[in-house]
Amino acid sequence: LLGLFDNVSNTSESAKLSIHSRAMFKTAVLLSQKYNRRIEEQLIGWRSEETDGDIIDPLSKTCQALSVSNIVGIVGPGLSRKAHLLAAFSKRIGIPVISYRVTDPELSDQNAFPNFYRTVPSDNSTALAIVKLFIQFNSTSCILIYQNDPFGSGAAKVIHELFIHNDLLVEKFIIFDLATLRIRGDLKTYLMNSATRIVILWVQPNYVHSILSNALKHDAAYQIWQKYEPESFPGSTKVNFYALFAFNATWSLIQSLDKLCSTMRNDSSSYVSFTESSLCFHRRFVHSDLLLNTLSRTDFLGVSGPIKFTSNTTDRINGSHYYVQNVQRSSNGLNFVPVLEYVDSDDWKMFKDTSVII
Structure with a gap:
């Protein structure tokens, strides 16, 4: 799996988003290894790349990765302008792309972007x-x-x-x-x-702030992050919420690959083979249709709530959660106090003191 994450900028919030999202991508893959999820007797591997502000950079990094590895799924990118280009490229080579951050409503069209999905709610x-x-x-x-x-x-x-x-x-x-x-x-x-x-x-x-739901028992994801990269782990209550979407995007691919291999046990061909070509634009994942069909039926409880897709949209069909905050002055400055909450397509209701993800 390939993870594409924006370069860390000089702002603390941007740095937090990039570092946390990349960490949760790695954590999901390491968790699959801990659970002994294998593809053709091999543990699922990962490659992580940082991309700059250039719109072509994610495509360049993807081509470089494809030249040395069989990349069967991409997590990212983080910006809409990059996602349009990468979604078109993924359609050509037949592998899925799942974004953890891009909310552009144009990307909801499954007919135009059949290989694109996202775990973050769209606009x-x-x-x-x-x-x-x-x-x-x-x-x-x-x-x-x-x-x-x-x-x-x-x-x-x-x-x-x-x-x-x-x-x-x-x-x-x-x-x-x-x-x-x-x-x-x-x-x-x-x-x-x-x-x-x-x-x-x-x-x-x-x-x-957002907190981990009960998707993974015993806080397994955070334990792995804290073990392999303790210097970047902020504490379980301070993880950037886009990092949770990054974990869900990665786990969606892992789940789909696992199910794909289960359906091909009696097939003599390789599960992750590509048509060979020296040019990355001419390579294509042989079992593209099978993997995409499997991904469209994904249904599991992720770290930011239920993850489920359908065949007619690239958006997850549930998991949208918002709240309205009242701005109040205090001796310490401004406080933001939740007063209303909205879950999926229900109406706005008075906020109850529960954990939320915006």
């Missing part, structure tokens, strides 16, 4: 939750601030479409420019001249 789920929140509290309009990349523009598009469908209004779209890290225009003027007082801010999220 479609988030937009639906926002619309239900507006309807429940009789709100009719808002201002939307979004960053100018596929992550932001894709979300703006799906929110706008859902608002129109539900007779709601996005009064103004405001761009947060990633090149300058500033709002385009005068935000104060926009807000003062607007009749609405609701602002949706759609930029890279501020990360919050």
